Amino acid sequence: MxxxxxxxxxxxxxxxxxxxxxxxxxxxxxxxxxxxxxxxxxxxxxxxxxxxxxxxxxxxxxxxxxxxxxxxxxxxxxxxxxxxxxxxxxxxxxxxxxxxxxxxxxxxxxxxxxxxxxxxxxxxxxxxxxxxxxxxxxxxxxxxxxxxxxxxxxxxxxxxxxxxxxxxxxxxxxxxxxxxxxxxxxxxxxxxxxxxxxxxxxxxxxxxxxxxxxxxxxxxxxxxxxxxxxxPRSEAFGRALAIAGGVEPTVSGFSSLGEERVLELQKKATELGPKSLTSMIDEGLPLGPSVDGDLLPRPTLEALAAGVGAEKPLVLGSTDDEFTMAMTGAAKALRWVPQALLLNRLGVPKTIRRDYLGANADVVALGKTRLAGRVLTDRMFRTAVLDVAAARGDAPTWAYRFSWPSGHFGFAEHCLDVPFFFDCLDGPAMEPLAGPNPPQELADELHAAAVSLVVDGDPGWPAHHGDAGTVRVWDTPVRDVADGYASVKALRSLGS
Known part of the structure; x- marks a missing residue:
């Protein structure tokens, strides 16, 4: 047919x-x-x-x-x-x-x-x-x-x-x-x-x-x-948006604003600059699930540590350089910024810099743009992998890193693993993200692991336990490594 x-x-x-x-x-x-x-x-x-x-x-x-x-x-x-x-x-x-x-x-x-x-x-x-x-x-x-x-x-x-x-x-x-x-x-x-x-x-x-x-x-x-x-942060953001829109912070007030006007106000309130980027790292996103005392009576990590969802299998991980792309436009400017000042602006205190730089020596050798991207990635994504795994203790948890470098960017950027997960490397708009000819054999293995979790409750590599354990590294070749997130541990004292 x-x-x-x-x-x-x-x-x-x-x-x-x-x-x-x-x-x-x-x-x-x-x-x-x-x-x-x-x-x-x-x-x-x-x-x-x-x-x-x-x-x-x-x-x-x-x-x-x-x-x-x-x-x-x-x-x-x-x-x-x-x-x-x-x-x-x-x-x-x-x-x-x-x-x-x-x-x-x-x-x-x-x-x-x-x-x-x-x-x-x-x-x-x-x-x-x-x-x-x-x-x-x-x-x-x-x-x-x-x-x-x-x-x-x-x-x-x-x-x-x-x-x-x-x-x-x-x-x-x-x-x-x-x-x-x-x-x-x-x-x-x-x-x-x-x-x-x-x-x-x-x-x-x-x-x-x-x-x-x-x-x-x-x-x-x-x-x-x-x-x-x-x-409190969620309420403060809502009240500030109402003031900017000239309305009361109520259902009737916001209902008097059209969808386009609310989107315009929202965009202006969440625009990222150098200072707001650091604020987002420290405080998180201003819009998203909020700890409201109703649906979410406590932060997610606290709930997981208390055993909520402990019987459910969980696979989690990140790409190695989620947000390095965000720094590529600043490459020329970063050449003139001393490393110590850069790390200070990114919230890496002196007390942990030696440990962190030593654990990421391969990225440090690639220059300050790559280092800045790695710090952003670690603080916003990779420390969270360890925090969630630690909160779950002995609950069935598997950790991974997606490390295959894009043929376009030269590193494993945000979203790169999605077409491998869905096994759709033949799909549209692939080359701008992955470059030409991304490895189908890697998609075969990663997609098969996702299917295995859905079908059998186990993706097929050793489970992670608490702060350390085996981590699946999605690369060519695929490999399993012990303590695969060790390079981010120095940052965990800062929070995710």
Whole structure:
């Protein structure tokens, strides 16, 4: 059967809210003639507009007839935010709370992967061709990608509004999976949640949330960026945004501002400069899941240390140089900045510099741009891997590092591991991130490990225990090393 013929072969499923129509497509690199059915843009909630804009999500009312689920639905992301390295298109429209389901079969009870996209909690889109679950389908895994409200609409403090609206969107989407995935051939008792960057932070947040434990059974966090915004900081940001917009910090006040105006105010309030970058390292993101005393009664690390989610397998890690790209534009200026001053500005105190520089001698030898990028990466991402692993103690935890250097950038930058995870190196916009001819054999191994976690609860290398243990290094060749995050330990006293 030709691809064109496959694209016109429709398939229908009855969900709790109504019937949906998807279509069959081919997989790639498959074993035999495995197909993948895509159901795109199925609403799990009513459109968050009008009176519902700053409220908790409301489950979608049933519809009559058959809903075409043949193209991506509207996204919370508007326009081009100019920050995403992954092709994540914006789709205009109001009904932004949707799921995309990819399945190889409606029969049986296959394990399920639910993907939460990244984007700093203010950008990103589930409509990326990289997030297509066809090759997870090829390997016997039903795949779902979900949307959620972003930025201030999703996470901003507003007097009289429910907190953490974006988190509530995740929860309702996962409830939808529990109620409906069996109709798509998935097993609701075998759900693994995964995400990258803010999406990686999202799944860690959910792992530490008592109220979410019944919704999933395993976690895979790529470059997890935990927010855990303190309640006073969240409120201060909301009040400041209201003042800037000339309104009261209430639901009615913010509702009087159009979406474009709120986005404009949000962008201005979160613009990064040299001083604000250091502030973000020390204080974290201003918008994201907040410790509200309700959904999140305590910070995620405290919850994990108390044993929340301890029975669930967790894989987590980062790329080696997540944010080195952010420093490349400053390479010329950094040549004239003394190393001591640079480290001081990046918050590395004198008391630990010798240990840190010694542990990262290979990066120091590459110059101050690479050193600055590594410090940013370590403080924002890599120390968090050790902190989470330590908090979980003997809970089943596996750590990795993605170290393969991009053929374009020459180092393992933010987002580089995502197409390897999805086994989509043949996808669009790959060369600007990975360079020409990225190694398919590495994608084969990394993707297989992800499938192994979803199917068997074990990715296939020795577990990590507390502060130290075996770390899988994704590179060519793939290898396992002892204490693979030792080079960041000097920074852990600063916090993640």
């Amino acid at each position: 030709t691809e064109n013929a496959l694209m016109t072969e429709y398939i229908e499923v009855e969900t709790a809210a109504g019937r949906v129509r998807g279509c069959w497509r081919p997989t790639t690199g498959g074993r035999g003639n495995v197909r993948s059915a895509a159901f795109l843009g199925i609403p799990f909630a009513e459109a968050p507009v009008g009176d519902l804009r700053f409220q908790a999500p409301v489950p979608k009312e049933p519809w009559e007839g058959t809903l075409d689920a043949l193209s991506f639905a509207p996204t919370a992301q508007r326009g081009d935010p100019g920050v995403t390295l992954i092709p994540e298109p914006s789709v205009p429209g109001e009904s932004t709370l949707n799921v995309n389901v990819f399945t190889p079969s409606l029969d049986g009870a296959l394990p399920v992967l639910v993907w939460i996209h990244g984007g700093g909690y203010f950008a990103g889109s589930p409509a990326s061709p990289w997030y297509d679950g066809r090759n997870f389908n090829r390997d016997g895994v039903v795949t779902v990608s979900i949307s959620y409200r972003l930025g201030f609409d999703g996470f901003g403090w507003i007097e009289g509004a429910p907190s953490n609206r974006g988190v509530r969107d995740w929860l309702l989407a996962l409830e939808w999976v529990q109620q409906n995935i069996a109709a798509f051939g998935g097993d609701p008792s075998r759900v693994t949640i995964a995400g990258q960057s803010a999406g990686g932070g999202a799944v860690l947040t959910l792992l530490g949330m008592e109220k979410a434990q019944h919704l999933f059974h395993g976690v895979y966090a790529l470059s997890g960026a935990l927010a855990d915004v303190a309640a």
